[in-house]
Amino acid sequence: MDSMQLFTRQTKAISTARRSLLIIESIPGIQFSEIVDVELGTGEVRSGQVIEVGKGTTVVQVFGGVSEVDLLNSKVRYKGETLKLPVSPDILGRIFDGSGKPIDGGPPIISQKYQDINGVPANPASRMPPAEFIETGISAIDGLNVLVRGQKLPIFSGSGLPHNKIAAQIIRQASLKGKSDDFAIVFGAIGVSYDDAAYFISNLEETGALSRAVGFINTASSPVIERLSTPRLALTAAEYLAWEMDMHVLVILTDITNYADALRELAAMRGEIPSRRGYPGYMYTDLASLYERAGRISGREGSVTILPILTMPDDDITHPIPDLTGYITEGQIVLSRPLDRKRIYPPIDVFLSLSRMMKEGIGEGKTREDHNNVFMQSYAMYAEGNYLREITTVIGSEALTERDKVYLEAADRFEREFIAQDENSRRTVEETLGVAWDIFSMLPEEDLKLINEKYIKNYLPEPSENE
Amino acid sequence: MGKIWRISGPVIIAEDMRGSQVYEVVEIGEERLNGEIIGLEQDKAVIQVYEDTVGLTVGEKVIGTGEILMAELGPGLVGNIYDGVQRSLVTMKDEVGDFLHRGVRTYALDREKKWRFIPVVKAGAKVEGGDIIGTVQETGLIEHRIMVPPGMSGVIDSIEEGDYTVEETVAMLGSNGKTIPLALMQRWPARKPRPYRRRFDPVDLLVTGTRIIDYLFPLALGGKAAIPGGFGTGKTVNLQQMARWSQTQLNIYVGCGERGNEMADVLHSFKELKDPGSGRYLQEKEIFIANTSNMPVVAREISIFIGITMAEYYRDMGYDILLVADSTSRWAEAMREIGARLEETPGEEGFPTYLGSRLSAFYERSGKVECLGSPDRVGSATVIGAVSPPGADFSEPVTQNTLRIVDALYSLDVALANRRHFPTINWLQSYSQYADSVDTWWEKVSPDYTEVRNQALITLQKEAELEEIVRLVGPEALPENDKLLLLIARMIREDFLMQSAYHPVDTYSDPKRSHLMLSTIIKFNDFARGLAETGMMVSEISASRIKQRISRMKDVPNDEIDQYIDSIRQDMAGGAVSLEEGGV
């Protein structure tokens, strides 16, 4: 690398400046995908990325656009490297911006070790299937949509729904059942409002979690290109903590919708042919390059668990952002506007939500022997109650049998008692299962078909006297 | 030797490449990244690179290997895990650690390992392409048949039993005055179908153990099927189930652009689960290709062809092979990405115009064939591809092009997934053109198969029609005979079609068991009709003991199921009497 210093590392030969692109004369040694500095005649310096290198000419995308770039006095300088993050245990407790610079007033990170923010894919043969239950203290998650270490489980939200509150609650409460070791938290804020970013940081401060957290904050007013680097910086930090420091890391990325919109914006400026709704055709692969960094590696202690948050435009789950995310993640937690209107917090839609790794994480020795049965029976009970609710809106409640009325009541109780809980309540998984059993006790016992008789004997509360 | 002239994502153009050929494999730059020439113009070659191109610069060297992309075929494939270009991920793990760095090369087949070769022909035998000259016990389940490579013929000069590596000479073949060494391993261009003598119509059931498939929409050995569905509808679980339980000799699981955790799960579970027939670990009859979504995009395209080449190779030994590909949409998207870099005129939704022909180049390599060479033998390769339509909208190009090619469709339904009805194969939209040809096979299991199947399909169809009415007037307002129909339809759905992949017994249902279950429900229909005629209400029939015993069929272990069903049937034959005694 050092010998490269001898070569010309900059050019003034800019032949075209259009949209966000510059076409320059190729500088020998300039690498595909590297980050360059574009110095304007005014002395202002912007970053850019090499998106195509040819023998004669190179195409550079300028972040921040080409306004004020003139073809005579502007220069392009290259450094011969892609974006890297210095890593060391000192990153814990620190807050950085979307280019990796500290913004908390603290000193820069001094490290021998710089890690490429794009990461390196794990060998599938080295991965271990995630299986350790994470207790979030939230019944709708711990009971029905279990999160396990190494999983990627997004929250699909809508504008105005309390996804930040839920994420903050998870950050405060998440722990491995029966163990006291806490998670390290890596927080990536992508294009969010200043208030949202501040909310998370003060949350971390108040609970004392900041000392084991790292933040990367790109607010709505910071450069768009850094929306793309912010989650990569966050994941690079997470991988370092997990694979080299043996820590269990929980990564919160919010809001992926801003990320995808930045991706679309930059692709459009390059004049690429768009795919669905203007998003680039490679968005699946691009999102996967983030989400797939979750996991466990056999023989290593740590883990990377990712909880991305996205707001669905128009609450539309078939929109490309939730759709492609759902195709990559291992399930999704979907928030429901109707539940929110009923003032149910957390307003988790049990039917649309799913954790694909649930079966690995529950059962005897992990949560409790009856967990899977309780899950299936709760689900069936709530589904039946909901169905009856729907048809009564058409045919009226006169047509209902006594049994039907019990199910309607059960569905209501399920929402009010099981799904709903206080923002500060942290239920153990036993408590969560207990709430479900309480509601089961109002059903005819022969209806508990999905539950092993042994568990009914052990866990079904005796009907109380006045019932 | 050429030099890099332009770099654009995974596509590069090299100059000074005169004398190269299309599909030739090249090595690029200091790290010798792997690539494949996909177009030539004068001295320039367009190359797709199988590894990340970040950091390459103009002027770096590009060296042609003179060979087109070959799959390595020989003992050691079974149980192995490959990336998209057939590098062994197991070897890479041992040699370079847990992360996939660029430019690593490994062989597909272990060069050191010795295999016991037992000849089945003697020196002096006249042989030709496809003839089996000996065998190697590759795993406890697979006898690897060593064949003369297609296109060769001559007289065996020498052949000897012994322990050989895949490259060592096991026999010498005299051919036109030359002697050609034959080894355990051969190579074959991945994009080219392997030859066979002739094709047969697929008429034998491929037993998958999934009831709705085997019974309602059966797949035939050598057939081709697609399984489209939105995210979370069960494509992967279904394919994994088939790769686990299908009564074939060997299965190939191609994970193309999907999840790493999922691959980890498959790999681990196949080490633990046992084949129902032989009781041996499933890993002994499985080859894995894992090209996850964060691995280089270009390798997705070739991974599918590497997989099907391996399938054909084992087919040529006279085996029945199942290949499942999850997901062909990621494969098509990889083509779209390359196409965009080449500035080709795109077709629908940006996919290349050759999407359809590339899809059929894959699916058409399925089939049941009479293999080349002696002894005479028949083999088959069955192909099932998952399709991941954006927004679960089946009108998109990959689904539509696939439907034009395949003969069976398993259409997965988001609404069923939200109801947790698994598998979510929609019984009104799915079809199989093999249903008519495999009925002879089924009728050997039970002569009334066709009748039971038809009854079930008709009942489900009528249920769908009635549902419209129920939504308007509620179920209570229906006449009793319609209520009975709804009850039977519900039993077919819940007690037969629903099948949990995670239930120890229910996960695999053999054809006889499936038939017992469905025909019992159909018999219950006749029985209940009789009761209804005597004035009994459908709500009472529905609460009856017999009905509840039918609902529990799924849990009954295989060695007790005959007796269990028998007693239900006897009680039904006993009729209304036992009902009054509280026995129903």
Ligand SMILES: Nc1ncnc2c1ncn2[C@@H]1O[C@H](COP(=O)(O)OP(=O)(O)OP(=O)(O)O)[C@@H](O)[C@H]1O
């Ligand atoms: N046969 C089955 N039995 C029980 N559960 C099932 C079955 N099929 C699917 N599921 C459930 O549905 C979930 C999603 O299934 P799967 O991962 O196969 O979906 P997919 O169609 O492959 O989704 P994607 O396109 O996102 O990969 C599983 O994690 C499991 O919980």
Ligand SMILES: [Mg+2]
């Ligand atoms: Mg899948």
